[in-house]
Amino acid sequence: MSTNNAALRVEGVNISFGGLRALNDVYLEIGKNEVVGLIGPNGAGKTTLFNALCGLVKPDSGKFFLDGQEQDFPHTAQLVDLGIARTLQGVGLFGDLTVLENVMVGAQHLATSGLISAALGRSGKDEKEIRRKSRAALEKVYAGGLANRRADTLSYPDTKRVAIARALVSEPKILMLDEPAGGLGAQDIEWMNLLIRNLSATMSILLVEHHMDVVMSVCSKLYVLNFGEVIASGSAETVRRDPAVMAAYLGTGV
Amino acid sequence: MDFLNTLLIGITAGSIYSLMAISMVLVWRSTRVVNFAQAGMALLSTYFGFEAVTKLGSFWIALPVAMLGGALVAALVEMILIRLLVKHSSSGPIAGVAPIIATLGLLGVIRASASMIWGGQDVRIVGPVSNDGFTINGTTLVFSPLKLLILVTVLVLMLILSLVFQKTNIGLALRASAYSPEIARLSGIKVDWVRTLGWALAGAAGAVAGMFQTVNGNGTLSPDSIEFSLLLVSGFIAAVIGGLDSLIGAVIGGLVLGLMISFVLMYISSGLFFIAPFVILLLVLFIRPQGIFGAKAARRA
Numbered sequence: 001m002s003t004n005n006a007a008l009r010v011e012g013v014n015i016s017f018g019g020l021r022a023l024n025d026v027y028l029e030i031g032k033n034e035v036v037g038l039i040g041p042n043g044a045g046k047t048t049l050f051n052a053l054c055g056l057v058k059p060d061s062g063k064f065f066l067d068g069q070e071q072d073f074p075h076t077a078q079l080v081d082l083g084i085a086r087t088l089q090g091v092g093l094f095g096d097l098t099v100l101e102n103v104m105v106g107a108q109h110l111a112t113s114g115l116i117s118a119a120l121g122r123s124g125k126d127e128k129e130i131r132r133k134s135r136a137a138l139e140k141v142y143a144g145g146l147a148n149r150r151a152d153t154l155s156y157p158d159t160k161r162v163a164i165a166r167a168l169v170s171e172p173k174i175l176m177l178d179e180p181a182g183g184l185g186a187q188d189i190e191w192m193n194l195l196i197r198n199l200s201a202t203m204s205i206l207l208v209e210h211h212m213d214v215v216m217s218v219c220s221k222l223y224v225l226n227f228g229e230v231i232a233s234g235s236a237e238t239v240r241r242d243p244a245v246m247a248a249y250l251g252t253g254v
Numbered sequence: 255m256d257f258l259n260t261l262l263i264g265i266t267a268g269s270i271y272s273l274m275a276i277s278m279v280l281v282w283r284s285t286r287v288v289n290f291a292q293a294g295m296a297l298l299s300t301y302f303g304f305e306a307v308t309k310l311g312s313f314w315i316a317l318p319v320a321m322l323g324g325a326l327v328a329a330l331v332e333m334i335l336i337r338l339l340v341k342h343s344s345s346g347p348i349a350g351v352a353p354i355i356a357t358l359g360l361l362g363v364i365r366a367s368a369s370m371i372w373g374g375q376d377v378r379i380v381g382p383v384s385n386d387g388f389t390i391n392g393t394t395l396v397f398s399p400l401k402l403l404i405l406v407t408v409l410v411l412m413l414i415l416s417l418v419f420q421k422t423n424i425g426l427a428l429r430a431s432a433y434s435p436e437i438a439r440l441s442g443i444k445v446d447w448v449r450t451l452g453w454a455l456a457g458a459a460g461a462v463a464g465m466f467q468t469v470n471g472n473g474t475l476s477p478d479s480i481e482f483s484l485l486l487v488s489g490f491i492a493a494v495i496g497g498l499d500s501l502i503g504a505v506i507g508g509l510v511l512g513l514m515i516s517f518v519l520m521y522i523s524s525g526l527f528f529i530a531p532f533v534i535l536l537l538v539l540f541i542r543p544q545g546i547f548g549a550k551a552a553r554r555a
Contacts, residue, residue: 056440076436076440077439077442077445080441086440088440092436092437092440093437094433094437094438096429097430097433101426101429101430104423104426105430105442105443106441108442108443126423127423130423166441170441170442
C-alpha cells in the first residue's frame with residue numbers, strides 16, 4: 001500500500017507511557033498535496049501520533065520516511081528545515097508579541113546571518129525579507145489588518161488564523177493542523193474548509209479534527225485510531241461505512 | 255541642596271542597580287533560573303576590566319573588555335553548567351531548585367578563585383573622569399562628572415538593549431523564547447542558542463554594573479568587597495520590584511530602590527545602610543509579591 005515517494009510515511013510506530021501502550025504498530029501515509037485526516041475517539045492516540053511526528057514525543061520503535069527517504073524521527077528543532085510545520089490545539093501564540101511578530105517568529109529560518117553579524121546590525125536585509133514574507137502569510141489567511149494588534153487581544157477565530165499564518169511562513173511541504181476547526185462557529189468553519197482546500201494546492205496537509213463535516217469535506221483519505229491502533233483507513237466514504245469505525249464511535253459492539 | 259544631592263546620588267546608584275537587575279531578568283527570562291552567581295560573575299568581569307585598565311591604561315578600552323569577558327563567562331556557565339543541570343534534574347523535588355542552588359555554589363567558587371588569582375587585598379580601578387562634585391554658585395554637589403558619565407552610559411546601554419529587543423530578529427527570538435520555549439522551538443527558533451545569548455547579554459550588563467559600582471564607590475576591588483554584596487542584593491531586589499520578568503520593570507525597580515535607599519539614609523539614618531534594602535525587599539514581597547510590573551507574569555502563572 002505504500003507508494004515510495006509519499007511526502008511523509010511512518011510504519012510500525014509504538015509508543016508506551018509507563019506500562020500503558022499509547023500507540024501500537026501505527027502506520028500512516030500522506031501523499032503529495034493530499035489532505036489526510038486523523039480521527040478517533042478521545043484518548044485514541046491522535047495527539048500522541050502528532051507529537052511523535054513533530055518530535056515532542058520519541059517513539060519506542062517505528063520507521064519514518066520523508067519523500068521516500070528513511071530517517072530518524074525528527075527533533076522539534078529540525079522541523080522547519082525538514083519542511084514540516086505544525087499548529088497547536090491550544091493555538092499557542094506569544095501573547096505579549098504583536099500578530100506580525102508572532103508570524104515573524106515562524107520565519108527565523110530566513111535569518112541567514114549568525115549571532116555575531118546580527119549583533120553588529122548586519123541582519124537588516126534578512127529582517128526586511130522576514131517582515132515582507134510574514135505580511136504575505138497574514139494576507140493569505142485574510143488577517144493582514146491584524147498585523148499590529150497584540151496577540152492576546154485577538155478573538156479566538158482570529159488567533160487560529162494567525163497560528164496558521166505562522167506555520168505557513170516557514171514555507172512547509174507538510175502542514176500539520178491540530179483541530180483547526182475546534183471552537184469555531186459555522187461561518188469560520190466554512191472559511192477554514194476553504195483555506196485548507198486552497199493550501200493543499202501547494203502542500204500536503206495532515207489534520208486531527210473532531211468536526212466530522214470538516215473532515216468529510218476536505219480530506220481525501222482518513223485514518224481512524226482507537227485504543228492506539230489504526231482500525232480503518234481509506235477514503236471518507238469507505239471509512240464512514242466501516243463497521244469497526246461505527247462501533248468505535250457509537251459504542252455498539254461488533 | 256540636600257534634596258537635590260540625595261536625588262542625584264539615588265538615581266546614579268539606582269542606574270547601576272538597574273543594570274544588575276537587567277542581568278537577573280535576562281537570565282530569568284531565558285532559563286527561569288534566579289542567578290545568585292550574577293554578582294560573582296560581575297566581580298570576575300571587573301577583575302578582567304582591572305587587568306585591562308592596568309595593562310592598556312584606558313577605562314574606555316577596559317569597559318568593553320570586561321563586557322566581553324563577562325559575556326563569555328556567562329555563556330560558558332550556561333552551556334556547561336546550567337544546560338546540563340536543567341536536563342538532568344527535570345523531575346523530582348530537586349528539579350526547579352538544583353540550578354539555583356548551583357548558582358550559589360558557583361558564587362562561592364568564583365569568589366574563592368578570584369582571591370587565589372588576584373589575592374585578597376584591594377586592587378584599584380581609576381575612573382575615566384573625576385569623582386569630585388560639580389560646583390554650582392559656590393556650593394559643591396556630591397554629583398560629579400563621573401556620576402553623570404555613569405548615568406549617561408547606563409541610559410545609552412539600556413536604549414541599545416531595548417532597540418535590540420524591539421527591533422531585531424534576535425530580540426524577537428529572545429522575547430518569543432521567554433514567553434514559551436516549547437512553541438518557540440516548534441516554530442523553528444534555536445532555543446538553546448537563545449538561552450546562551452540571554453546569559454551572555456546578562457554577563458555583559460553585569461560587567462558594566464561591576465565596573466561602575468567599583469569606580470562609583472571608593473575605586474577599590476576585592477573578592478569580599480562589600481560593594482559586590484550590595485550589588486547582588488540590590489540587583490535581586492530591583493529585579494523583584496520590577497516583577498523579575500520585565501526589562502522595563504528592572505530599570506524602574508533599580509531606580510526606585512536607589513532613590514529609596516538614598517532618601518532613607520539621608521533623612522532617616524545612615525545607620526540603616528545595610529538594613530534598608532532588605533526591609534524594602536520584604537515590603538515588596540508582602541505587599542506586591544508579583545512586583546510592580548509583574549501583572550503579566552501573574553496572569554500567565
